[in-house]
Amino acid sequence: MGKQLLINDLDKDGIATLAGYKTHGGYTALEKALKMKPEEVVEEVKKSGLRGRGGAGFPTGMKWSFIAKPPGVPRYLVCNADESEPGTFKDRYLMQRKPHILVEGMIISSFALGANTSYIYIRGEMMFQYHILEKAIQEAYDAGLLGKNILGSGYDLDLYVHCGAGAYICGEETGLIESLEGKRGNPRIKPPFPAIKGAWGCPTVVNNVETLAAVVPIINMTGDEYAKIGIGKSTGTKLISASGHINKPGVYEIELGVPVEEFIYSDKYCGGIRNGKKLKAVVAGGSSVPILPTELILKTAKGEPRLMSYESLSDGGFVTGTMMGSGGFIAMDEDTSIVKNLWNFTRFYHHESCGQCSPCREGTGWMEKILHKFIEGHAETKDIDLLWDIQGKIEGKTICPLGEAAAWPVAAAIRHFRPEFEEYVKKGRSMIDVKHYYRINNLQPA
Amino acid sequence: MAKVTIDGKTIEVPEGTTILNAARMIGGEIVPPAMCYYTKLETSGGYCRTCIVKVSKGSEKDPRPMPKPVPSCRQTIMDGMVVENITSPEILEARAGVVEFLLINHPLDCPICDQAGECSLQDLGYEHGKMKTRYEFKRREFEKIDIGDKIKLHMTRCILCYRCVKVAEQLTPGRVHGVVNRGDVAEISTYIQHAVDNEMSGNMIDVCPVGALTDKTFRFKSRVWFTKPVDAHRKCDTCSGKVRLWYKGEEALRVTARKDKYGEVEEWICNECRFDHKKTSDWTIEGPSHIDHHSVISANHYETGNALAALKHDIAKQQKQLEGNDMKLKEGAMNPNNQ
Ligand SMILES: Cc1cc2nc3c(=O)[nH]c(=O)nc-3n(C[C@H](O)[C@H](O)[C@H](O)COP(=O)(O)O)c2cc1C
Ligand code: SF4
Ligand code: SF4
Ligand code: FES
Numbered sequence: 001m002g003k004q005l006l007i008n009d010l011d012k013d014g015i016a017t018l019a020g021y022k023t024h025g026g027y028t029a030l031e032k033a034l035k036m037k038p039e040e041v042v043e044e045v046k047k048s049g050l051r052g053r054g055g056a057g058f059p060t061g062m063k064w065s066f067i068a069k070p071p072g073v074p075r076y077l078v079c080n081a082d083e084s085e086p087g088t089f090k091d092r093y094l095m096q097r098k099p100h101i102l103v104e105g106m107i108i109s110s111f112a113l114g115a116n117t118s119y120i121y122i123r124g125e126m127m128f129q130y131h132i133l134e135k136a137i138q139e140a141y142d143a144g145l146l147g148k149n150i151l152g153s154g155y156d157l158d159l160y161v162h163c164g165a166g167a168y169i170c171g172e173e174t175g176l177i178e179s180l181e182g183k184r185g186n187p188r189i190k191p192p193f194p195a196i197k198g199a200w201g202c203p204t205v206v207n208n209v210e211t212l213a214a215v216v217p218i219i220n221m222t223g224d225e226y227a228k229i230g231i232g233k234s235t236g237t238k239l240i241s242a243s244g245h246i247n248k249p250g251v252y253e254i255e256l257g258v259p260v261e262e263f264i265y266s267d268k269y270c271g272g273i274r275n276g277k278k279l280k281a282v283v284a285g286g287s288s289v290p291i292l293p294t295e296l297i298l299k300t301a302k303g304e305p306r307l308m309s310y311e312s313l314s315d316g317g318f319v320t321g322t323m324m325g326s327g328g329f330i331a332m333d334e335d336t337s338i339v340k341n342l343w344n345f346t347r348f349y350h351h352e353s354c355g356q357c358s359p360c361r362e363g364t365g366w367m368e369k370i371l372h373k374f375i376e377g378h379a380e381t382k383d384i385d386l387l388w389d390i391q392g393k394i395e396g397k398t399i400c401p402l403g404e405a406a407a408w409p410v411a412a413a414i415r416h417f418r419p420e421f422e423e424y425v426k427k428g429r430s431m432i433d434v435k436h437y438y439r440i441n442n443l444q445p446a
Numbered sequence: 447m448a449k450v451t452i453d454g455k456t457i458e459v460p461e462g463t464t465i466l467n468a469a470r471m472i473g474g475e476i477v478p479p480a481m482c483y484y485t486k487l488e489t490s491g492g493y494c495r496t497c498i499v500k501v502s503k504g505s506e507k508d509p510r511p512m513p514k515p516v517p518s519c520r521q522t523i524m525d526g527m528v529v530e531n532i533t534s535p536e537i538l539e540a541r542a543g544v545v546e547f548l549l550i551n552h553p554l555d556c557p558i559c560d561q562a563g564e565c566s567l568q569d570l571g572y573e574h575g576k577m578k579t580r581y582e583f584k585r586r587e588f589e590k591i592d593i594g595d596k597i598k599l600h601m602t603r604c605i606l607c608y609r610c611v612k613v614a615e616q617l618t619p620g621r622v623h624g625v626v627n628r629g630d631v632a633e634i635s636t637y638i639q640h641a642v643d644n645e646m647s648g649n650m651i652d653v654c655p656v657g658a659l660t661d662k663t664f665r666f667k668s669r670v671w672f673t674k675p676v677d678a679h680r681k682c683d684t685c686s687g688k689v690r691l692w693y694k695g696e697e698a699l700r701v702t703a704r705k706d707k708y709g710e711v712e713e714w715i716c717n718e719c720r721f722d723h724k725k726t727s728d729w730t731i732e733g734p735s736h737i738d739h740h741s742v743i744s745a746n747h748y749e750t751g752n753a754l755a756a757l758k759h760d761i762a763k764q765q766k767q768l769e770g771n772d773m774k775l776k777e778g779a780m781n782p783n784n785q
Contacts, residue, residue, distance in 0.1 A: 167628070353630070357494070358547045393544075397495055397514070397544070
């Protein structure tokens with residue numbers, strides 16, 4: 001296996017406790033960082049080439065350098081631990097198994113940004129991890145790693161965990177800030193961006209759990225060394241939540257640049273498709289990103305092997321490519337109905353739309369109802385075109401990217417799997433459903 | 447000052463002006479329709495997306511086009527910006543899409559809706575929508591509720607423009623109503639049957655672009671096009687006292703604030719002026735109102751389309767049929783396919 005920097009030592013005794021974490025090199029990065037100047041920490045992160053692990057892949061160092069610094073105004077760092085994108089379960093794993101890496105990463109990052117109050121906004125359903133974080137934070141306070149004059153450096157930081165109420169939209173950074181402020185989690189209209197006007201109108205940086213955790217190895221090994229891992233502009237390691245019809249679902253830390261084929265079939269990672277079936281399609285970065293059929297996920301349109309990196313996954317744009325997204329890797333075997341899966345995804349976006357903008361509020365529900373027609377067996381050919389038209393009228397016309405997140409999967413499913421929609425129209429169901437029926441009833445097809 | 451060109455017309459406007467307001471300064475058909483923006487309400491706009499435009503040149507300094515359509519009510523202009531509204535086929539198509547979205551769950555009960563004739567959604571549908579809907583599913587429904595003794599909330603008609611929420615936030619101390627739930631089941635509501643009781647609360651009726659918030663003292667009294675607007679004022683300690691009275695024959699049926707040609711209130715009025723003074727003797731009459739808001743009440747606006755004639759015909763027919771019936775039976779009487 002390639003280099004692992006985040007979940008390398010999960011098998012070590014007591015790694016979830018402060019003592020165990022420290023025994024295995026924990027909090028050395030913090031000691032090192034507190035001896036540096038905040039700008040130098042930002043500089044290291046810039047050099048590392050670290051990109052946001054929450055979905056958009058924006059360079060973290062650059063994001064940090066955008067933060068406004070008006071005198072006398074507090075700044076905030078907020079960790080986005082809302083993790084609700086279907087297919088993504090890496091942040092909860094990391095927080096549960098190694099909470100101190102997040103706490104350490106947050107102290108270093110807050111120091112770099114000049115924030116004296118920081119928050120972890122955790123998804124409401126993750127009470128278990130919430131208690132683990134609370135405990136870790138208490139341990140850190142008791143050891144003088146949080147609070148006043150951290151390790152004698154003169155730097156003060158208070159860190160709070162804030163529990164959401166379980167809404168996907170509160171993972172969108174401005175929806176998250178609204179929710180943190182105690183309001184309805186409606187995303188804000190940007191600009192202004194949070195780096196200028198975020199929580200309570202003050203400059204705020206929102207970063208994903210994994211992004212902030214990655215700051216720890218970056219400081220330990222230096223940004224330049226970190227940048228040597230990975231490929232091109234996709235530096236470092238990335239946690240991938242692998243699920244679906246694979247032999248070994250789970251969270252894997254990969255060096256960016258591993259070929260997708262190796263990731264799926266090698267025993268180091270997913271271990272191939274279960275029950276000896278063939279791979280049909282992959283959603284590579286969480287439910288929002290375009291689905292790709294086997295041919296296009298293993299090789300780009302140019303015939304090059306596709307790699308697990310930001311650039312390679314998006315090679316070919318949306319016509320033949322997809323996105324790294326949050327790293328929620330969902331593999332589907334030959335018995336999967338793409339239409340049913342799409343209906344399920346669309347149902348999710350319909351349920352989670354905040355309802356502020358008309359295209360997303362009305363369009364998501366409309367698409368769900370049309371997709372349900374396919375599954376019920378009374379869709380017509382015009383419904384395929386209608387779906388295509390509706391998704392196009394949502395995309396790019398909304399306040400936050402949830403509109404796009406709902407539109408892209410629909411577009412990609414039609415783009416790559418139109419014949420399957422047509423089969424539903426013609427036969428009222430798909431052969432996949434028939435096979436499924438035989439299988440679950442132990443029947444032999446006639 | 448900054449220069450902006452909208453659909454080929456150039457104007458100089460102060461920095462910080464939004465594209466929508468710059469377009470309004472130019473005037474005419476290049477003004478994008480706005481269903482949620484309201485000049486007098488801070489942070490309004492950005493929700494409905496009817497006002498979207500294309501920015502084909504960002505500014506003199508950075509001429510790159512903006513990647514997505516922008517809401518003209520929130521996007522401020524930069525010097526040298528070039529904007530396409532009605533000259534962009536994509537925008538017209540996208541706007542038609544927004545109109546369709548706004549209408550798929552709308553009950554289209556115009557024949558029995560008090561707002562008909564002065565409804566921004568009707569205007570929008572006629573001017574920017576398509577003749578037929580492609581929606582074939584059950585429409586969303588809510589129970590009607592009273593918010594206070596003077597205002598009726600007919601949530602089924604609401605387009606979630608958030609204007610009334612901003613009124614509650616900005617005009618009445620201690621906001622008592624807002625949005626509950628999310629997505630397409632989000633609704634305007636009060637906090638657990640709390641009555642909206644505040645001397646400025648009636649303004650939410652005026653800002654509501656559709657018939658979701660109506661004046662209970664006027665409900666079902668008359669179609670608005672049978673009433674004549676007259677400007678009047680009285681001495682009032684709470685508000686400016688400058689209102690519009692709506693007469694049918696000798697009788698003033700309704701009092702509203704005065705609205706400009708974009709349907710926006712010129713000055714807020716208080717509930718006392720609105721609900722408690724309907725006698726002509728209470729008012730100093732200034733004269734007939736000048737209505738240039740392009741709505742059914744200003745005659746012949748829709749001369750180009752047969753749509754209006756069809757609607758008027760439909761409405762008249764249905765009214766006849768319905769007269770004397772139980773009001774409840776009237777709901778949804780109109781064919782939902784005739785958007
Ligand atoms: C609808 C929606 C949901 C999102 N949910 C999450 C989430 O659960 N966790 C997360 O880290 N980012 C989420 N994001 C992305 C955040 O808005 C933001 O880009 C991210 O937290 C930035 O952190 P990063 O730069 O470290 O990736 C979501 C975005 C959208 C539009
Ligand atoms: S795109 Fe959807 S979720 Fe995002 S602000 Fe608009 S309605 Fe809300
Ligand atoms: S009730 Fe009227 S003003 Fe309030 S959100 Fe709905 S449409 Fe807008
Ligand atoms: S008026 Fe601009 S988005 Fe509604």
